[in-house]
Amino acid sequence: MTSIGTGYDLSASTYSPDGRIFQVEYANKAVENSGTAIGLKVKDGVVLAVEKLVHSKLLVPGVNRRIHTVDKHIGLASAGLLADSRHLANRSRDEAVNYRETMHSPPQLKSVAERVGLYLQAYTLYSSVRPFGVSTILGGVDKNGPQLFVLEPSGTYHGYHGAAVGKGRQLAKTELEKLQLADLTMREAVMQAARIIYLVHEDAKEKEFELEMSWIGEETGNKHVPVPEDLLKEAETQAKAALEDFE
Amino acid sequence: MDHFPTNWGRPRNDAFDAYGTYPIAQHPRNAVDVFADGVQRTQQPIVTGTSVLAIKYKDGIMMAADNLASYGSLARFKDVQRLHPVGDYTVIGAGGDMSDFQYIQQMLEELVTEEFASQDGHTLGPVEIHEYMSHVMYARRSKINPLWNSLVIGGFKNGKSFLSYVDLLGTTYTASTIATGYGSMIAQPLLRKAVEGNETTLTEEEALKIIESSMRVLFYRDARSINKFQVATITEKGATISESRHLETSWSFAEGIRGYGSQTQ
Amino acid sequence: MPAMLSTQPHGLPHPHMQTEQGPQQRQFNPYTENGGTILAIAGKDFSVIAGDTRQSEGYSIQTRYAPKVFRLTDRAVLAVNGFAADGNMFVKKVRQRLEWYRHAHAKDMPLRAIARLIQTMLYARRFFPYYVYNILGGIEEDGSGAVYSFDPVGSYEREACRAAGAAQSLVQPFLDNQIYFKNQTPAPGTSHPTHLPLPTVLKLVIDSFTGATERHIEVGDGLEIYVVLAKGASTQALEGIRGIQETTVTNDGERVFIIQRELKKD
Numbered sequence: 219m220t221s222i223g224t225g226y227d228l229s230a231s232t233y234s235p236d237g238r239i240f241q242v243e244y245a246n247k248a249v250e251n252s253g254t255a256i257g258l259k260v261k262d263g264v265v266l267a268v269e270k271l272v273h274s275k276l277l278v279p280g281v282n283r284r285i286h287t288v289d290k291h292i293g294l295a296s297a298g299l300l301a302d303s304r305h306l307a308n309r310s311r312d313e314a315v316n317y318r319e320t321m322h323s324p325p326q327l328k329s330v331a332e333r334v335g336l337y338l339q340a341y342t343l344y345s346s347v348r349p350f351g352v353s354t355i356l357g358g359v360d361k362n363g364p365q366l367f368v369l370e371p372s373g374t375y376h377g378y379h380g381a382a383v384g385k386g387r388q389l390a391k392t393e394l395e396k397l398q399l400a401d402l403t404m405r406e407a408v409m410q411a412a413r414i415i416y417l418v419h420e421d422a423k424e425k426e427f428e429l430e431m432s433w434i435g436e437e438t439g440n441k442h443v444p445v446p447e448d449l450l451k452e453a454e455t456q457a458k459a460a461l462e463d464f465e
Numbered sequence: 466m467d468h469f470p471t472n473w474g475r476p477r478n479d480a481f482d483a484y485g486t487y488p489i490a491q492h493p494r495n496a497v498d499v500f501a502d503g504v505q506r507t508q509q510p511i512v513t514g515t516s517v518l519a520i521k522y523k524d525g526i527m528m529a530a531d532n533l534a535s536y537g538s539l540a541r542f543k544d545v546q547r548l549h550p551v552g553d554y555t556v557i558g559a560g561g562d563m564s565d566f567q568y569i570q571q572m573l574e575e576l577v578t579e580e581f582a583s584q585d586g587h588t589l590g591p592v593e594i595h596e597y598m599s600h601v602m603y604a605r606r607s608k609i610n611p612l613w614n615s616l617v618i619g620g621f622k623n624g625k626s627f628l629s630y631v632d633l634l635g636t637t638y639t640a641s642t643i644a645t646g647y648g649s650m651i652a653q654p655l656l657r658k659a660v661e662g663n664e665t666t667l668t669e670e671e672a673l674k675i676i677e678s679s680m681r682v683l684f685y686r687d688a689r690s691i692n693k694f695q696v697a698t699i700t701e702k703g704a705t706i707s708e709s710r711h712l713e714t715s716w717s718f719a720e721g722i723r724g725y726g727s728q729t730q
Numbered sequence: 731m732p733a734m735l736s737t738q739p740h741g742l743p744h745p746h747m748q749t750e751q752g753p754q755q756r757q758f759n760p761y762t763e764n765g766g767t768i769l770a771i772a773g774k775d776f777s778v779i780a781g782d783t784r785q786s787e788g789y790s791i792q793t794r795y796a797p798k799v800f801r802l803t804d805r806a807v808l809a810v811n812g813f814a815a816d817g818n819m820f821v822k823k824v825r826q827r828l829e830w831y832r833h834a835h836a837k838d839m840p841l842r843a844i845a846r847l848i849q850t851m852l853y854a855r856r857f858f859p860y861y862v863y864n865i866l867g868g869i870e871e872d873g874s875g876a877v878y879s880f881d882p883v884g885s886y887e888r889e890a891c892r893a894a895g896a897a898q899s900l901v902q903p904f905l906d907n908q909i910y911f912k913n914q915t916p917a918p919g920t921s922h923p924t925h926l927p928l929p930t931v932l933k934l935v936i937d938s939f940t941g942a943t944e945r946h947i948e949v950g951d952g953l954e955i956y957v958v959l960a961k962g963a964s965t966q967a968l969e970g971i972r973g974i975q976e977t978t979v980t981n982d983g984e985r986v987f988i989i990q991r992e993l994k995k996d
Contacts, residue, residue, distance in 0.1 A: 287582040311582050315575055322571070441581075508758050603815055606760050607858075630792070634762055635815035638785050640793040649790050 229345040241349055242342050245371035248351030249298040253427060254386035254418045255284065256394065257295060257355040258411055259366035259379050260402040263435015264357035265445075266295040267411035269386070269419050272426045285432045285444075289314040291324060291358045293432050293442035297384030298352030298371075306354060310334050327358050327365035331375045339373025353383035359440045386418025393417060404435045408445055412453035413460045420461070429454055510562035510613040512536050514547045515689040516648030517558035517617045518679055520656055521641040521664040522672035525626045525700035526619035528556055529676045531684075532709055533691040534563045540691065548697045550704045552577045554622040555591040556697040557598070560645045561614035561633065569612060572601070591620020591627040591699075595637070603635025615645035621699045644679075647687040652679040669698065681712050761813050761861045762787055765948030767895035768798055768809035769938060770867040771909060772875040774925040775960035779807040779867035779877075780935045781895075782943070782993060783952035785814055794951035794995060801977055802828055803838040805984040806868035807956040808848075811895035812882065813861035820860045824848060838980070841868040845878040845886060852884035859883050863894040869984050873960045897942035897949050904941065908934050928957070928967035936991065943993045950996070955989040 226232055227240030234240060253269040268284045286294045286307035294310055296303035313333040317325035334354070341349045354369040368383060369375045380394035393414045402410065408431060415429055431445040431453070445453070512534045519528040530547035533540055547566070548558045551573045559566040576597065580589055589597075595618045605611050611633040618629045629639040641664045642656035659675045660667065667675075676696060684692045692712040698705055719725045768781035785796035799809045800821050808824065810817035827847060831839045839847070845866055852860060864880040879892040891909045893901035906912040911922040926934075935955055942949040957968060961983030968974055973990045 283584075287584045290578055290581050311579070314582075315579065318575060318578070319571075444584075599815075603819060606758075606815070609758055609760055611758060611760075634760065634813075635819070636762065636764065636787070636792075636813075637815065637818065638793040638796045640795075649792075653790070 230342050230347065230349055231345040239342060239372075242372045245298075245349040245351045246353075249353045249371065249383060250385055252297040252299075252384045253284075254382060254384035254390055254415065255295040255297040255353075255355055256383075256390050256411060256414055257357045257366050257368075257378070257381040258394070258397075258399060258402070258407045259357070259364045260399055260404055260407045260435075262364070263359060263404040263407075263433055263437065264293070264364045264366055265404055265407040265411050265433045266293050266355060266357050266431065267415050268295050268297075268430040269384070269415045270428045270430050271422070272428055275426070279428065283430065285430050286310075287432075287442050288330065288356070289318075289325060289358070289442075291360060291434060291440050291442060292327060292330060293357050293434055295355045295357070295430075295432075296352045297387075298350070302350045303352040303354065306334065306338075306350060306352060309337055310356070313337075324360065326360045326362065327356060327367060328377070331356050331367040331369060331377075335369055335373050335375040337373075338369060338371065342372060355381050355383060357434065358442060359434050364435065382414075386421065389418045389421075390414050404433050404437055405449070408433065408449060408453050409456050412450075412457040416454075416457040416461055417464070429457075508610065508613065510565075512541060512563045513689070514545065514560045514563055514566070515687055516644060516646040516652065516683055517547065517560050517615065518645075518648050518652050518656065518676060518683075519558065519617045519619050519628055519643045520660045520667075520672060520675060521626055521628055522660075522667035522669065523665060524669060525621040525698060526556075526628050527669070527672045527676055528558050528617060528619045528697040528699075529680055529694055530558045530560070531680070531690050531692075531694040533689070533693070535689045538688070543691060543693065544709070546695060546706070548695055548706050549573075550697075550706060551594050552580075552589050553703055554588070554699065555594045555618060555620035556699050556704050556706065557594065558617040558619070558697070559614050562612070565612040565614050569598070569601075569614065569616070573597075590622035591618055591629075592622075594618055594620070595627070595629045595631065599631045599635060599637045602631050602633060606633060606635050617643050617645060619697070619699050620704075621701060624701070626699070647689070648679075648683055651686050652683055655679050655682065677710075677712070681714065684712055684714060761816075763812065763861075763896075764792070764814035764817075765896045766798055766811055767893065767897040767901060767939070767942050767946070767949050768811045768863075768865055769891070769893040769901055769905070769935065770809060770865045770877040770879075771891040771905070771926075771931050771935065772867065772877040772889070773928055773931055775869075775873060775875055775963040776928050776931075777807070777867040777869060777875040777877060777958045778928075778931050778935055778955060779809050779865065779958070780939065780953065780955040781809050781811065782939060782949050783954060784948065784950050784993075786948050789947070791951070797954060799954050799956055800825075801956065801986055801988075802844065803868075804978050804980045804982055804986055805838065805958060806841050806844050806866060807958055807986065808844075809865045809867070809894075810862045811865075812863050816860040817862045820851070820862055820864075823851060827851070838982070840871050841866070841876055841878075842870060844868075845888070848878075848880060849884040849886050852880060852882065856883050865892050865894055867956070868958050869960045875958070875960065893938070897946040900942050900945055901938045904938055905934070932957075932967070932971075932989075939993060950993045953989075953991040953993050955991070957987040957989065959985045959987070
């Protein structure tokens with residue numbers, strides 16, 4: 219960030235001379251400070267996983283969830299400012315409900331992604347607001363099968379087979395690329411997701427974290443629900459074992 | 466239900482003959498509404514469904530409604546589902562205006578979705594759905610803009626079965642047998658005879674027999690019904706709504722009824 | 731509104747366009763009658779409030795158990811009769827107001843205040859009334875048993891006894907005779923008692939309802955009798971009564987009991 223202090227970074231409504239909007243880039247910095255979130259689109263569904271850094275031992279386990287439910291069949295995992303992501307989840311729910319009301323059918327993911335993308339983008343236009351400090355993974359199953367989208371602070375969104383946002387996204391992406399995502403089952407994806415989250419956490423070993431996972435697919439009746447306790451435990455055990463082998 | 470057809474659709478006149486002592490033929494008509502010509506009907510049911518039946522039995526609730534939506538006396542839509550699941554524990558059955566019912570279905574779908582998305586560990590059971598619907602129906606009647614339905618709400622949650630009724634006036638009640646519309650006159654006595662006192666012992670097979678025979682009687686007697694209906698069961702295992710079933714009926718006896726078939730004398 | 735469209739060729743709302751719609755007339759009748767009967771009798775240091783549990787519409791029994799009598803506080807019980815949907819909503823709103831009162835004052839609202847509250851709430855709907863007859867029974871702050879009766883728009887008075895609902899015309903004359911001793915002449919040198927004892931009152935209540943059940947088609951199925959006792963009142967009369975249950979919540983001193991009985995179901 220060579221141009222710091224040149225005065226073009228004070229407002230989202232001002233470009234720098236080389237055509238950048240620094241406030242948006244700073245928003246991405248906020249995302250990078252956050253624990254990793256990943257999404258896997260596989261044969262029969264979608265799995266979302268989050269490395270939730272626990273900043274205090276006094277916190278009750280399971281609080282400050284970073285995976286939200288948008289609609290019955292849509293989940294949202296985010297990296298960045300938690301308060302921003304909660305607001306975005308609420309907005310996503312409103313968009314999903316609005317789609318249901320007008321179209322009389324469950325919303326397609328791409329429509330929700332597009333609408334939320336437009337919403338994010340509006341926060342890159344004005345000097346009076348700041349862009350959202352979150353990158354969001356939208357995952358779900360609609361009439362076209364499993365879907366996975368990533369929305370960034372700029373408002374751009376893309377569809378993916380596997381997605382990673384947050385601090386450990388680079389390592390997570392290389393791990394995801396090694397997988398044959400389209401051939402995995404959701405159960406296999408749960409194991410892989412847990413392994414990847416544990417792997418990327420190695421860099422911040424001193425910090426405690428909770429693994430948060432949800433899935434949507436045939437096995438859950440196409441409903442976005444948390445991965446059941448016993449399966450989560452099993453995935454964590456396997457992830458830890460894999461880590462030891464790795465070292 | 467007022468059994469004097471001349472009084473149907475008119476307010477009861479309690480100032481005169483409060484105890485209904487007049488024989489049918491002599492029953493006085495209530496005073497003619499002198500403003501009748503100036504009245505614009507802004508609300509009346511258009512495409513309507515007829516009775517809904519429901520009973521409690523050993524494992525939960527059984528509910529039935531036929532697949533007909535009538536346009537006046539025209540059998541307009543013959544493949545309409547009048548039983549609708551709400552969440553995992555509840556089925557709601559409706560008589561009356563079918564477009565209002567579709568509106569209710571949509572409203573409940575949004576409610577359940579919103580509740581699911583909050584992921585707070587709470588789920589709406591039949592008791593909550595009943596309370597919600599009673600408030601909606603009462604609020605709409607209080608705006609003199611009712612949702613023109615009789616609703617039966619049946620469910621099973623946390624080991625308890627629940628059966629209740631809500632209508633366009635916001636009137637509510639719970640009972641072990643419920644029949645709406647025409648069924649409240651024809652089927653309700655049959656249901657009560659078979660069910661009252663046996664709620665905890667009736668098996669699913671027995672319950673189905675009761676429901677089926679009542680639906681048959683209704684088909685014979687209710688001109689706004691058809692012999693094609695669905696049955697919902699709501700038990701510990703959840704809610705299921707059957708495929709449409711057809712009733713075998715026989716009308717040969719009608720030949721022998723004077724004034725019905727072709728008679729020589 | 732075609733007329734309005736023709737004056738607005740551009741389809742834009744005129745700044746002075748009236749937003750009111752024309753008068754709306756509908757033939758929907760927002761009321762019905764759900765039968766049943768309620769009554770209440772006040773004693774010296776107790777009050778008895780009762781109602782049958784049948785709910786009907788026309789000639790159909792909707793349910794054999796729909797309570798019409800509700801415990802509001804440990805010293806107030808409200809019976810509602812008429813249009814059931816209005817009745818249930820009214821009780822809900824009264825209870826809400828009593829809860830707010832509790833939160834504001836850390837005590838239950840006194841009976842006479844509840845009575846005035848009910849009149850205010852009913853009159854607030856003077857031009858779209860709650861179609862319900864209310865009878866409020868309980869214990870006053872001075873410890874006396876009391877009954878307040880209301881009409882649908884809030885007129886009310888304190889009385890010693892009152893019957894309302896479908897069989898009012900059957901029950902009230904009976905109570906007039908048995909409680910006010912109307913048309914009875916006391917034996918020379920004696921006088922009628924001013925307050926009847928609880929056992930006598932309970933008998934009268936039960937007889938009123940069995941009688942009304944016989945003669946009125948909208949009365950029957952079940953009977954719920956609430957008994958509110960003043961602070962320190964004897965419970966002797968209630969001992970050994972079949973189907974009695976205490977529903978007192980506070981330990982302010984007043985006690986509430988409910989007696990449930992069957993009535994004929996035909």
